[in-house]
Amino acid sequence: MTVQIDPQRVKALRDDYRNQQVRWGFIWALWCAVLWGAWYVPGEAIYFEAPFATMLETTGDFLLAAAVITTLNAVAVLLAMFVWVATLGKMGEYQRTMRQVKISRWFAGGAVCGGPMAIFGTFLAIGYLGAAFGAVAALLYPIVGSIAAKVWYHENITRRAAMGIGVVVLGGVVIFAPGILAEMTGAGDGAWLGYLGGAMAMFGWGLEGAIAGRALDVSDPDVGLTIRFTAEVFYWVVLVTPVLLLVNGERVAGVFADALSNPINLLWLGLMGLTFGFCYVAWYKSFPLIGVGRGQAIAALYGPFAVIWLTIFTLELPAANFLLGGLLAVVGSFIMYTEKRDVLEVIRAVPAAKTATGAARTGGQR
Numbered sequence: 001m002t003v004q005i006d007p008q009r010v011k012a013l014r015d016d017y018r019n020q021q022v023r024w025g026f027i028w029a030l031w032c033a034v035l036w037g038a039w040y041v042p043g044e045a046i047y048f049e050a051p052f053a054t055m056l057e058t059t060g061d062f063l064l065a066a067a068v069i070t071t072l073n074a075v076a077v078l079l080a081m082f083v084w085v086a087t088l089g090k091m092g093e094y095q096r097t098m099r100q101v102k103i104s105r106w107f108a109g110g111a112v113c114g115g116p117m118a119i120f121g122t123f124l125a126i127g128y129l130g131a132a133f134g135a136v137a138a139l140l141y142p143i144v145g146s147i148a149a150k151v152w153y154h155e156n157i158t159r160r161a162a163m164g165i166g167v168v169v170l171g172g173v174v175i176f177a178p179g180i181l182a183e184m185t186g187a188g189d190g191a192w193l194g195y196l197g198g199a200m201a202m203f204g205w206g207l208e209g210a211i212a213g214r215a216l217d218v219s220d221p222d223v224g225l226t227i228r229f230t231a232e233v234f235y236w237v238v239l240v241t242p243v244l245l246l247v248n249g250e251r252v253a254g255v256f257a258d259a260l261s262n263p264i265n266l267l268w269l270g271l272m273g274l275t276f277g278f279c280y281v282a283w284y285k286s287f288p289l290i291g292v293g294r295g296q297a298i299a300a301l302y303g304p305f306a307v308i309w310l311t312i313f314t315l316e317l318p319a320a321n322f323l324l325g326g327l328l329a330v331v332g333s334f335i336m337y338t339e340k341r342d343v344l345e346v347i348r349a350v351p352a353a354k355t356a357t358g359a360a361r362t363g364g365q366r
Contacts, residue, residue: 025289028282029298035279037135037305041313042268042275043073043123044131049265051258056127059193064248066123068255071236072265073123074115076273077280078229084281085226094223098230106215107224108231114208115232116240121200128194129179132318135306137198139329140172142300144206146293152210160335161293167332172202175325206296212284213292221284229277297333304330 046052046069055061085094098104118138125134143165179195215224244252259265279302286295303326311317 021289025286025295026298028286028289029295030301032279032282032286032295032299033301034305035275035282036299036302037307038309039272039275039279040126040131040135040306041309042271043134044126044310045313046265046268046272047127049268050262051255055255060248062127062193063124064244064252064255066120066127067236067240067244068252068259069123070115070120071233071241072256072259072269073119073272073276074229074232074236076269077277078226078233080273080277081222081226081229081281084277085222088222090220090223093220094226097219097223098227103215103219103224104227106211107228110208110212111228111231111235113204113211114228116235118201118204118208119232121197121204124197125194125201126197128191128197130318131310132307132322133175133194133198134201135310136175136303136318136322136326136329137195138201138205139175139300139303139326139333140168140202141204141206141209142293142296142333143168144203145209145296146206148207148210149213149292152214164297164332164335167335168329169332171325171328171330171332173325174321174328178321209283209287209292209296213287216284216288221288222281225280225284229280300330300333 047056047065052065052069055065085091118141122134122138125137146161146165176195176198179191212224212228241252283295283299286299289295290298307318307323307326317323
């Protein structure tokens with residue numbers, strides 16, 4: 001008996017499946033933006049609690065405070081992720097993927113960029129210049145992510161995407177230039193570490209998305225994210241904390257103890273773990289569906305959401321150049337990846353060299 005296959009029916013099913021993928025990719029990226037923006041509220045509030053409120057006078061104390069907060073944030077997110085993965089019944093998959101070094105190494109590499117680079121940089125920016133600056137400065141990260149994805153695994157950058165990159169760069173100039181010029185001319189308030197932190201966040205999150213994207217096509221996003229934060233906690237606890245002990249002595253243990261003995265800090269850390277953990281869940285889930293560049297571009301809406309959340313809780317609007325620069329960055333992100341349907345269909349290209357090699361191996365047959 002011969003089974004007749006209707007090509008039009010197959011094409012319709014394929015198009016419907018792809019439409020569902022794209023739709024859910026954008027939904028996940030949008031949820032990432034909402035939760036990511038909310039994370040900046042507890043991320044700034046914890047600086048006003050003991051012991052951190054008294055550690056902002058000298059550069060050394062400030063760096064120690066930022067390092068301790070980043071470490072505790074990583075632990076809080078990891079605990080939230082363990083609960084999440086256990087609830088989904090994926091702990092076995094977590095252990096199996098961890099043992100697959102060819103996969104887990106990419107998440108460990110992403111953790112270097114996302115943790116000691118991006119998240120630590122963000123806490124530097126928040127502490128020196130406020131959460132609003134920390135939020136809008138990192139809005140430039142889709143540029144880094146899209147270029148890295150193009151170089152590493154050939155995600156398409158169209159003419160429209162290049163135009164969007166130009167608009168995002170203009171937004172970055174509006175955000176950074178006034179403060180940097182003031183610092184260079186001696187008219188600033190010595191907050192150059194804050195601007196450095198904003199740049200670290202931009203490059204760190206852009207590179208993390210591109211690095212983690214290498215493994216997300218062949219692994220579960222929930223599991224991969226948990227491995228990523230396992231690696232970050234390892235970096236901070238096993239590698240960075242001993243260095244802090246060498247520089248600051250027994251005081252480091254006292255800062256950790258004082259931070260964890262303050263019940264308000266535990267509340268802020270719990271909120272940080274939930275908002276940041278599940279924003280990362282949504283972020284990682286969007287990458288295999290719509291690509292790293294598009295996932296990052298839509299998630300860049302976290303900037304306006306951060307401004308909204310911060311305005312609600314602090315009743316203060318950020319500086320005008322932050323608002324204008326953030327608006328330009330978001331507009332540029334949408335220009336980059338609000339593509340036509342046929343462009344979204346193919347988000348990764350096969351390098352010509354690999355195509356030629358494959359054809360040679362198969363004798364030119366498919």
